[in-house]
Amino acid sequence: MADGPGLRISIYCAGCLHACKGCHNPQSWDIANGNWMTIDEIMDIIVKDEFSNVSFSGGDPFYQVEAFTELARRIKTETKKTIWCWTGFLLEEIQADERLSKLLPYLDVLVDGPFILEQRDTHLHFRGSPNQRIIYLTPKEDDVIPGTVDIIPFR
Numbered sequence: 606m607a608d609g610p611g612l613r614i615s616i617y618c619a620g621c622l623h624a625c626k627g628c629h630n631p632q633s634w635d636i637a638n639g640n641w642m643t644i645d646e647i648m649d650i651i652v653k654d655e656f657s658n659v660s661f662s663g664g665d666p667f668y669q670v671e672a673f674t675e676l677a678r679r680i681k682t683e684t685k686k687t688i689w690c691w692t693g694f695l696l697e698e699i700q701a702d703e704r705l706s707k708l709l710p711y712l713d714v715l716v717d718g719p720f721i722l723e724q725r726d727t728h729l730h731f732r733g734s735p736n737q738r739i740i741y742l743t744p745k746e747d748d749v750i751p752g753t754v755d756i757i758p759f760r
């Protein structure tokens with residue numbers, strides 16, 4: 606499974622409470638297992654790479670939603686990069702939560718839902734089980750590879 610199409614800077618955050626059976630990265634569940642970085646430090650890395658777009662993964666970025674919202678806001682303000690984000694929450698859960706939903710306007714693509722081990726399919730693009738949806742959040746997404754991903758119009 607890749608972190609989205611093309612060249613990407615992947616930011617793997619620590620912290621996840623979804624506890625999906627068969628999770629590919631259980632060491633990321635404990636937020637103490639990560640290395641603290643400031644948004645400025647991450648932005649320095651992102652800005653220096655003029656070719657790569659950005660992916661948020663983990664862990665689950667929505668467990669640090671305020672920081673990721675500010676990071677995403679800066680990426681969209683200071684660069685032309687697209688952002689893909691993976692989460693164990695469903696889009697509908699995020700939309701219903703005032704706090705979590707603040708990140709959505711800055712994302713281009715959301716890959717949502719928990720990984721379900723019993724439905725594991727290694728042939729899927731960018732997700733581990735078919736319940737996980739690749740949700741197209743922006744009206745124009747230059748990362749789309751026609752024929753390889755499911756796109757669900759959102760806005």
Ligand code: SF4
Pocket residue numbers: 621622623624625628629630631633663664665692693694718719720
């Ligand atoms: S949401 Fe992702 S990181 Fe969290 S437990 Fe599920 S598969 Fe693992």
